[in-house]
Amino acid sequence: MTAPHAEQTDSPPDWTDADDWTPEALALLRTLRAPHRRGRAKQVLFLLYCVVLVLVIWGGVPSLGLFLQAKMGADYTAHGGRLLAALPSGIAAVSLATFLVVLRDALWRGPVVPPRASIDWLLIHPVRPRPVLRPWFWLSCGLAAFPGLVTAVGAMVALGLMVKVGLAAAFGWCLVGCLCVPLLATSAAVWVERSDRAARWVRRLSGPVLLAVLGLAAQCGLAIAGDRVGWLERGELWSGPWGWAGITALAPTRASVPGAWAAAALLLIGTLGALVLADRAASTVPLDRLRERARTAAGVLAALRTVELRSARLAVSSAAGAKPRHRLRLPAPRSAWLVIPWRDATALLRAPARLGRAVLLTGPALLAAVPAHTSRGPAGWLATGVAVVFGYLAVAQLLEPARVEADDLRRSSWSPYRITGLMLRHAVVPVLLGGLIAVLAALGVELAGGGPAVWLAPVLVPALVAAGLVNACRGVPRRDLIVSPLGGAGGGAGGGLGPLVFAAWYAAGPAVAVVVLAAPLSDAVRTDSNAACVPVAGLALALAGVLGYWAWDRAGKLRAAN
Incomplete structure (x- = not known):
């Protein structure tokens, strides 16, 4: 009676070559999946055809035209x-x-x-993983x-x-x-x-x-x-x-x-x-x-x-x-109005990569402003718009607590503030840290020979933070905009403006900031004088107030929708 008991308690032996059914299992799966594979192959071929067609139209034909023009002189x-x-x-x-x-x-x-x-079903059987x-x-x-x-x-x-x-x-x-x-x-x-x-x-x-x-x-x-x-x-x-x-x-x-x-x-x-x-x-x-x-x-x-x-x-x-292995802590605040900034600063200390990305993205923002200093017209506006976009991406790294709060409003149940005021309080740390990063960057550019226009960088930070709050409070994605009546005749999704309308809704905050600031900021950077920078600074602060009110309104609608 002991031998069977011992056989039952011993661990089962490893499967051997005699138990290897890998070729047979893969052959059976290929047979069973043949119709699906044919359909998938048609999809892949169609996708490849579309990619090649786009490359030929947008790359091959213009390149051929350039070579023909080169032959003609x-x-x-x-x-x-x-x-x-x-x-x-x-x-x-x-x-x-x-x-x-x-x-x-x-x-x-x-x-x-x-x-x-293949992972949940096939590889748990005695099948060699290599094939x-x-x-x-x-x-x-x-x-x-x-x-x-x-x-x-x-x-x-x-x-x-x-x-x-x-x-x-x-x-x-x-x-x-x-x-x-x-x-x-x-x-x-x-x-x-x-x-x-x-x-x-x-x-x-x-x-x-x-x-x-x-x-x-x-x-x-x-x-x-x-x-x-x-x-x-x-x-x-x-x-x-x-x-x-x-x-x-x-x-x-x-x-x-x-x-x-x-x-x-x-x-x-x-x-x-x-x-x-x-x-x-x-x-x-x-x-x-x-x-x-x-x-x-x-x-x-x-x-x-x-x-x-x-x-x-x-x-x-x-x-x-x-x-993170180590959780850094800040001293608890003694004033109630410091609780939200204290939580946001603690969240950044526990995710220092966000602060690092904010610093890194400031560099491309400054580099994009270099061609704006020497360009005028649409080229200067484009360069300035790219600089504003990178500046927004930099401060957006500091707004994750606001986005987390807006994802699930139940998280804010601990707070005595309404969601509208809570969102505005989440802007304190991003404005302070973003302003500090911008001041240090502007100081470095000025020491390298920059003019007064570099000091517009910290002035733009409140507007960019407010634009980030607008995006944080947008709520559930409006997928209906993709197939809205603006998307084409009869509301179809093919070939219409629906995706552009959705993109405009999705990036409404930074889009407004770029549209409003690109032209006047480009002129101020090109002129590089105190007289040209003062109106732009006033416009940026006014835009910060407008976008802040928009974020406050969106947060209220977010609460009403839930």
Whole structure:
């Protein structure tokens, strides 16, 4: 009687090759899913047809026209010098940004993400994971390589027109970097997906890498303006795969760097080696991690289909973010009116990445204002509008407590304030911190030779914070606007203005700020005098009051709707 009892208590043995039904199971699934696969293939082919059609219409036909004009005597080589000056740091910035985006994507989704049915049902049976997971890795590689191929074609056209390089040579050299960089990033993303240590390193290095990307972008702008630093560019070009791609792109031009064949060999050999290692590692991703990521990806896709953009963003941030180990605390306030700012400041201390993003986004806002200083008319208005948008994105990072409060009004049940007054109190910390960041940025620009117009930056902060409050209080997404009567004849969604109407409703606050401030702010930045800045400062403060009242009104309607 003891032997059967022992057999019942012992753990079951591992399944052997005799229990392996992987080929039969996959063959049966292919047979059962054949009708679905044919329908899906038709959808993919139609999508590919649409993409190719758009690329041909918006890229191929204009490029062909430019080449025909060049044959008839048009000269585009006047821009060749600036293009060659921008390539070293510009390619390094784009390549490094590609690594950052792909590796950050691997924190919540990853290159190996099979459907939930394969994970929840197929992989829990005695089926080898490698035949199931490998195709999804190579699918991610193909999707990553397609934009690189398109970029290589665009680079070939630009070099052929502006630098008079042979099209075959330009395409071949550019293709090396344009394919190897995304494939290297995708291969590295597999290790981020399967390793907690690699994921922690990506989170730690995301901020410094983003700073490096912004610095390279600024250097690219300075190089176009004629201020180049040769030794720094050479160091960047040989610093890693992001720089080797620039060396290969410059190889067929008169600005070629010695060692182009070595850079190309390093890229090709490194990419092939990384693909082989990633192919082997793709089947070792833990099942529980695959299941979690597949559910997150499905939730994000569902939120995007229903135009729940904030839900999608929250799902991504909750899956990709790391839990803080240390919870910093501020002394409890003694005055009741300081409770809301104290909570907002505490929330920022526990999520310092938001404050870091606010600081980083201030840089592009200032850089976008540089062309506005020398441009007039629509070009200056466009540059100023871009600067206002980046300024809004910077202060919007500090408004997360207000957005959380507006997502679920039950959160504010503890507060003695009405939701209208509560929302306005959430503006205190963003205005103070945003103003401080803007003052420090303006001080740095003035020390570098800027004029009085730089001090408009802190004056604009209250208006941008109020615009963020308007967006925070917009309530449930108005998907009906997409198919509203404004969307076309009979209210149809195809080819009408419905999506534009929805976008205008979704981004109403910053859109009003850009429309109102772009032209007068552009004139003040170009004039750069105290007399021109005073009216703009008054307009910005008045706009802050109008947008603040709009946010107060929207918050009241939000309470009434609930």
